[in-house]
Amino acid sequence: MTPPQAPLSYRATDRTVPTRARERASHDRELVHAILDEASVCHLGFVRDGAPVVLPTLYGRVGDTLYVHGSTGSRPLRLAGQAGPAGQTGQTGPAGPAGPGLEVCLTVTRVDGLVLARSAFHHSINYRSVVVHGTAHQVTDPEEKRTALDALVDHVVPGRSADSRPANARELAATAVLRLDLDEVSAKVRTGGPSDDPEDLALPHWTGVVPLVRGYGTPVPADDLAPSVPLPAYLSAPTAPAAFSAP
Amino acid sequence: MTPPQAPLSYRATDRTVPTRARERASHDRELVHAILDEASVCHLGFVRDGAPVVLPTLYGRVGDTLYVHGSTGSRPLRLAGQAGPAGQTGQTGPAGPAGPGLEVCLTVTRVDGLVLARSAFHHSINYRSVVVHGTAHQVTDPEEKRTALDALVDHVVPGRSADSRPANARELAATAVLRLDLDEVSAKVRTGGPSDDPEDLALPHWTGVVPLVRGYGTPVPADDLAPSVPLPAYLSAPTAPAAFSAP
Structure with missing residues (x-):
């Protein structure tokens, strides 16, 4: 869904250029x-209520848009239908799906390695992170909602939405979806080894990077799964994600 | 540092009892x-400035206190020295290390498995998360600062702070440490398999849990490490974390 002439980079703003x-x-x-x-x-x-809240949640991406979902009764979803600018929630007006949206910051982080320097000060981690600032809006278009829910399932396991029963009308009504456009976005990446100060190079401490590896373990079938149902191809190659890279 | 008579549980508040x-x-x-x-x-x-910001960062725990650190020039550290209630940063008064603190929400999440149901709706993940609400304050006591920095290094690799050069006066001066007491805290845990609706049980889709495994990869010595320096014992057993558990 990326437009054909999409720029190669997101715009830099005061919030997406780090001070450090x-x-x-x-x-x-x-x-x-x-x-x-x-x-x-x-x-x-x-x-x-003026205070920050940070919650872990699943998400999906379609082109330059992220989607998060939740029960229509969950806090951020209700706030998105109620909130004025900057998450002010004092209003008591009716909550509507096409409300003014909820100002959010959505952050994703992958830790790739532990960086051990000779000095405590230069210890670090190798990581890749993305920080998205913006206003999340409730999705009201049924077609977009279906697309978003497919993206959410396929984000958990690529290819899975086509191999599960789609949401029915009751489930769709019980699920709220927030849309957050990728516009004010930045990534931050640290790679490589430690950088010790010259005067520390003779110290006797081991120094280097301990990679963190991750991947699928052996799938565990549900108790009520008939033995005749085979493991799908998209799960049958338990491997560390290809995107993992040693430092 | 847990007091001998510490209660077994943190208190439940409006913010730490989920709606869902x-x-x-x-x-x-x-x-x-x-x-x-x-x-x-x-x-x-x-x-x-009224908007939420979420940044990944390292932390350490000492008893019922968490510590995060950063450059004295980084945003949250500066804000903690300046902020009034609820992170209002409009004041122009002098920033002091013993400022009124910064209201924060600190969240930690471990994803343990992907939960595949027959219906898209019941897909989920197994996870363990902790959400801490509170006001973070800059640490001014030099002894507490050293303890906090040791805890931060030992959090990355247990036992490492004793096997690295401690911070010197210049490094200590360049590092700000925030203290956040564990008081308004909750954990949330999902384990186990999917819970499909009875009418979906005959659908042909595979259902179960795909565990996510993680652990240390093979340590990579720094380019400038003398070959005579052995790999320390605390790194020589590359294993998945003992705390990892299949669903």
């Missing part, structure tokens, strides 16, 4: 998408 | 500590 370690920051669209597609949960931040 | 899936929520201190100790990064949320 700027050389690690990027607005490259391809990098941002790759990080978003690899992680499984995001951390969604919003303001409730 | 209450049966997954817990305030058990031991569970909260175990999740915090296993994860490597947290997501720290705060309010800046």
Whole structure:
């Protein structure tokens, strides 16, 4: 769904240019998408009664749009239907699906390695993260809602939405979906080894990177699954994600 | 540093009792500590100019206190020295290390498995998360600061702080540490398989849990490490974390 003439990078704003370690920051669209597609949960931040709230949640990506979902009764979903600017929730007016939206910050992080320096000070981690700022709006168009829910399922396991029963009318009505456009977005990446100070190089401590590896374990069938149902091809190659890279 | 008579659970408040899936929520201190100790990064949320900001960062735990650190020039650290209630940063008064603190929400999440149901609607993930609400304050006591920095290094690799050069006066001065007491805290845990609706049980889709496994890869020595320096014992057993459990 990326428009044919989409720019290669997201725009830099005051909020997406870090004050520290700027050389690690990027607005490259391809990098941002790759990080978003690899992680499984995001951390969604919003303001409730003036205070920050950060909740882990699933998400899906369709082109330059992210979707998160939840029960129509969950807090961020209700706030998105009620909130004024900056998450002010004092209003008591009726909550509508086409409300003014909820200001959010959605962050995704992959930790790739532990960086052990000779000095405590230079210890670090190798990571890739994406931070998205914007206003999330409830999706009201039924077709977009279906597309979003497919994206959410396919984000958990690619290819899975075509191999499960789609949501019915009752389930669709019970599910609220928030849309967040990728516009004010940045990625941050640290790779490589530690950088010790010259005067520390003779110290006797081991120094280097401990990669963190991850992947699928052996799938565990549900108790009520008939033995005749085979493991689908999209699950039968338990491997560490291809995107994992040693430092 | 847990006081001898510490209660077994953190207190339940309006913010730490979820509106949804209450049966997954817990305030058990031991569970909260175990999740915090296993994860490597947290997501720290705060309010800046009225909008939410969520940044990944390292942390350490000492008893019922969490510590995060950063450059004295980084945004949350500066805000903690400036902020009034609820992260209002409009004041122009002098920033002091003993400022009124920064209201934060610190969240840690471990994803343990992908839950595949027959219906798209019942797809889920198995996870363990901790959400901490509170006001973070800059640490000014030099002894507490050293303890906090040791805890941060030992959180990355247990036992590492004793095998690295401690921070010197210059490094200590360049590092700000925020303290966040564990008080308004909750854990949330989902385990087990999918729960399909009875009318879906005959559908032909595979259903079950795909565990996510993780662990250390093979350590990669730094380019400038002398070959005579052995791999320390705390890194020589590359294993999946003991806390990982299949669903």
